[in-house]
Amino acid sequence: MRFDDYKDRFKYVRLERTDGILEVTIHRNGGVAIWEAGERGIHYELGEAFYFIGRDSETKVMIFTGAGDAFIERMDMSAGQAAMTSEFWFRMYKEGKDLLMNLLDIEVPIVGALNGNAFIHAELIALSDIIVAAEGAKLADKAHFVNGVPPADGVHVVWPMLLGPNRARHFLMTGAEIDAAEAQRLGIVAEVVPKIEVLKRARAIARDLAQKPPLMLRYSRAALTQDIKRRLLDDLGYGLALEGLGVQSLADRR
Helix, strand or coil, X not given: CCHHHCCCCCCCEEEEEECCEEEEEECECCECEEECCCCCCHHHHHHHHXXXXXXXXXXXEEEEEECCXXXXXXXXXXXXXXXXXXXXXXXXXXXXXXXXXXXXXXXXXXXXXXXXXXXXXXXXXXXXXXEEEECCCXXXXXXXXXXXXXXXXXXXXXXXXXXXXXXXXXXXXXXXXXXXXXHHHHCCCCEEECHHHHHHHHHHHHHHHHCCCHHHHHHHHHHHHHHHHHHHHHHHHHHHHHHHHHHHHHHHCC
8 A cells, every 4th residue: 555545535634744654633624623423524534544554564653643722622413313324323333443443453653642632532542552642631531421322432442441440430421531641640641741842742752663673663563452452353343332222222212
């Protein structure tokens, strides 16, 4: 897979590569990304982008970040009108698996640059190998339980690994926010820097990593993500099914 074959393919994912370092920036019209599940929306595009990135042998290190002042803070719910169709939920099932499994199939180190609040699918940035967070940035799961949706489409696997089972259940069932300083104390993020320095620091780390032998970088990423992949293979599809059933039960009460 050649970079030129996919670099301009996406509407919501900006791809730029210099000296083997690929910057992946999610956005909406150049500003802060908004999560939505419309056909070929960001839910679809990110999974496809991760697929292509994982098959490009010329990338040495990836930086993952958001545009503007936040990673993702809000959702566009307009696609919800289709949520009760079997076709919609099959697409969510397929895209949901692609999103996380294709991310973990990227066998180069990923440096997460947490530029601001990650309230929607924060697990995506949390699955980076090294995370640099902006001072004051917060992590939360405001896409699921607080909106009447079971927190079961991957967050039920990732957050108990990162927070421990009890803290994770509180986090997922209350929408609680964890700020960057606390996230560093808990071991979720590696460094906390002023917002203006986040991308600069992430790039410096990426340049240092890119000096290492390429195959060593790939084998290291593979080794360090194998257990996460195993857990998701066991429970991701089950969680996606429970999410769909939960949304159906919510609709039945209306």
